[in-house]
Amino acid sequence: MTAFRAFVAKEFRETRKTWRLWVVPGVLVFLGLTSPVLAAVTPALLRATAGQSPGVVIEVPTPVARDAYVQFLGDLMQIVLLVVIITTGAAVAAERRAGTDVLMLTKPLTRDAFILAKTVSGVMLLAVATAIGAAVCVVGTVLLFDASHVAAFAASVGLWLALATMFTALMVLLSAATLRQGSAAGAGVTVWVALFAMTAFPLLRDHSPAGLMAAGDELLMGRDVALAWPLGTTLAIAALCVAGAVAVFRRKEL
Amino acid sequence: MSDETPAVVIDGLAKRYGDVVALDGVDLTVPQGSVFGFLGPNGAGKTTTLRILAGLARPTSGRAAVLGHDVVARADTVHGLIGYLPDVPGFYKWMTAENFLTLSGRLFGLEGAVLRERVTALLDLAGLTGVTTRVGGYSRGMKQRLGVAQALINAPRLLMLDEPTSALDPIGRRELLEMIAGLAGRTTVFFSTHILADVERVCDTVAILAGGRVVVQAGIDELKARHGGGHRITVDVDRPDQLVEALQGAAWLASVAHEGRDVVLEAPDLETAFRELPAVVAAQGLALRRLEAAEVSLEEVFVDLVQGAAVPAGAGRGTT
Numbered sequence: 001m002t003a004f005r006a007f008v009a010k011e012f013r014e015t016r017k018t019w020r021l022w023v024v025p026g027v028l029v030f031l032g033l034t035s036p037v038l039a040a041v042t043p044a045l046l047r048a049t050a051g052q053s054p055g056v057v058i059e060v061p062t063p064v065a066r067d068a069y070v071q072f073l074g075d076l077m078q079i080v081l082l083v084v085i086i087t088t089g090a091a092v093a094a095e096r097r098a099g100t101d102v103l104m105l106t107k108p109l110t111r112d113a114f115i116l117a118k119t120v121s122g123v124m125l126l127a128v129a130t131a132i133g134a135a136v137c138v139v140g141t142v143l144l145f146d147a148s149h150v151a152a153f154a155a156s157v158g159l160w161l162a163l164a165t166m167f168t169a170l171m172v173l174l175s176a177a178t179l180r181q182g183s184a185a186g187a188g189v190t191v192w193v194a195l196f197a198m199t200a201f202p203l204l205r206d207h208s209p210a211g212l213m214a215a216g217d218e219l220l221m222g223r224d225v226a227l228a229w230p231l232g233t234t235l236a237i238a239a240l241c242v243a244g245a246v247a248v249f250r251r252k253e254l
Numbered sequence: 255m256s257d258e259t260p261a262v263v264i265d266g267l268a269k270r271y272g273d274v275v276a277l278d279g280v281d282l283t284v285p286q287g288s289v290f291g292f293l294g295p296n297g298a299g300k301t302t303t304l305r306i307l308a309g310l311a312r313p314t315s316g317r318a319a320v321l322g323h324d325v326v327a328r329a330d331t332v333h334g335l336i337g338y339l340p341d342v343p344g345f346y347k348w349m350t351a352e353n354f355l356t357l358s359g360r361l362f363g364l365e366g367a368v369l370r371e372r373v374t375a376l377l378d379l380a381g382l383t384g385v386t387t388r389v390g391g392y393s394r395g396m397k398q399r400l401g402v403a404q405a406l407i408n409a410p411r412l413l414m415l416d417e418p419t420s421a422l423d424p425i426g427r428r429e430l431l432e433m434i435a436g437l438a439g440r441t442t443v444f445f446s447t448h449i450l451a452d453v454e455r456v457c458d459t460v461a462i463l464a465g466g467r468v469v470v471q472a473g474i475d476e477l478k479a480r481h482g483g484g485h486r487i488t489v490d491v492d493r494p495d496q497l498v499e500a501l502q503g504a505a506w507l508a509s510v511a512h513e514g515r516d517v518v519l520e521a522p523d524l525e526t527a528f529r530e531l532p533a534v535v536a537a538q539g540l541a542l543r544r545l546e547a548a549e550v551s552l553e554e555v556f557v558d559l560v561q562g563a564a565v566p567a568g569a570g571r572g573t574t
Contacts, residue, residue: 003360003361003363006361010346010357017348018348098345098346099344100344100345100346102310102338102343102344103338103344103345104361105310105333106308106310106333106338107361107362107408108334108361108362108363109333110330253310253311254311
């Protein structure tokens with residue numbers, strides 16, 4: 001447990017000291033800042049564009065707070081998930097490439113603890129960065145619009161975090177299995193595309209993590225969403241990925 | 255675990271990578287407290303053996319134990335007892351040496367004053383005190399010295415070093431060898447190398463690995479006496495062929511050969527040779543121009559044994 005704590009602390013310190021600080025947290029804060037602004041100015045931009053073409057009339061509804069949150073959630077599902085997939089693909093692979101895993105794993109840090117530390121630190125970093133990005137988005141939205149839909153937005157972000165946790169666990173598994181960031185990221189992107197495709201099929205969507213991809217927007221629209229299956233399968237797959245990563249890494253020759 | 259328990263016991267250890275045989279039934283015992291040189295040409299299987307002992311690779315068959323603990327079944331216990339330096343150590347580039355030693359110590363559960371004292375002492379030992387540059391900017395020699403320091407953070411009972419001097423300049427090499435020699439009797443040092451001078455300088459016992467097998471394990475003096483005949487005598491006479499013929503079958507000789515203008519003898523006992531040889535030269539009516547004696551070097555023993563070792567099919571290829 002001592003070695004696990006020391007290694008998790010190293011992971012956090014590494015985030016602060018390297019490019020990692022500017023990727024996931026940086027992207028989330030950037031999106032938190034820009035989403036309300038984009039929601040506010042997009043109608044004006046569209047009207048200005050239409051004004052340059054005689055005869056073209058674009059009816060754009062007046063933007064509301066919900067538009068900013070929908071914008072942020074859309075970016076979470078696409079941009080941020082892709083960033084998570086690519087960066088977390090290096091979780092184990094980068095240590096292997098640099099040979100740092102050898103000096104860590106010949107000390108009382110077990111391989112299981114190594115994988116768990118990678119997963120836990122990844123999820124914690126994501127949770128903190130998401131909370132900060134979402135908070136920035138809320139502040140910007142309240143300033144530019146009003147304080148409506150904050151609770152639904154928070155719930156939607158929570159659901160996204162569950163999905164991102166599953167992708168983090170999946171990428172640790174793929175990184176441990178392939179020991180190559182590129183291969184792991186490629187496989188992760190394939191899963192991400194497959195999940196998006198599944199949202200087009202109601203039966204698959206309602207009984208798999210794909211359901212979480214559309215749930216956020218539904219919550220913001222004030223509709224009821226059945227979350228048991230999507231959330232349950234997401235967390236179950238995350239747990240299976242962690243167990244799989246531990247099992248795969250135990251057998252790896254370093 | 256009693257002090258009589260060997261630091262390392264390897265029994266019939268084999269490792270294959272597909273068709274490539276890296277280790278082909280290695281047997282080895284390393285007594286506690288020894289400075290043990292693990293010699294072998296490139297590709298002999300030294301690194302593979304060390305990786306198995308460190309729990310980084312699994313044997314195909316056979317077993318290995320460190321201080322009585324099986325390296326596969328009790329890897330976690332083994333990791334608490336050893337210090338390990340791979341041939342090319344990898345560090346977090348963003349850390350300083352102090353950061354890395356502190357992290358290493360914390361993985362062993364060291365905290366507070368004990369950790370600080372040990373880090374300070376090891377930075378001093380590695381010549382890195384006051385170096386605030388990040389490890390990413392270190393030379394290979396600096397990384398190697400930091401590698402040795404991190405391997406000592408837990409005061410290990412077995413220190414395993416894979417080619418520790420290969421990246422060091424002559425001064426760094428001498429300092430490291432002196433440090434290793436200074437550990438004799440306090441901990442067991444098991445280090446692999448192909449630099450024979452390093453082994454002759456600090457080791458009390460050696461094993462020579464060739465073709466995935468240990469071809470010999472012995473004390474250095476015993477090894478030279480057993481395999482080298484003890485002393486090498488070079489004789490320059492006017493008719494070398496006649497001297498070689500006259501010396502054939504002499505009981506005090508291990509071997510005799512004509513090499514260029516010289517006759518080269520190997521003799522277990524130098525005094526007997528110095529008594530007998532001039533008598534033979536005189537009896538043959540030869541003119542003695544030069545007579546030189548030297549100890550048989552470990553290098554000569556090494557070359558003889560390695561060249562004489564049977565190399566199994568596929569051995570020595572690939573990553574070993």
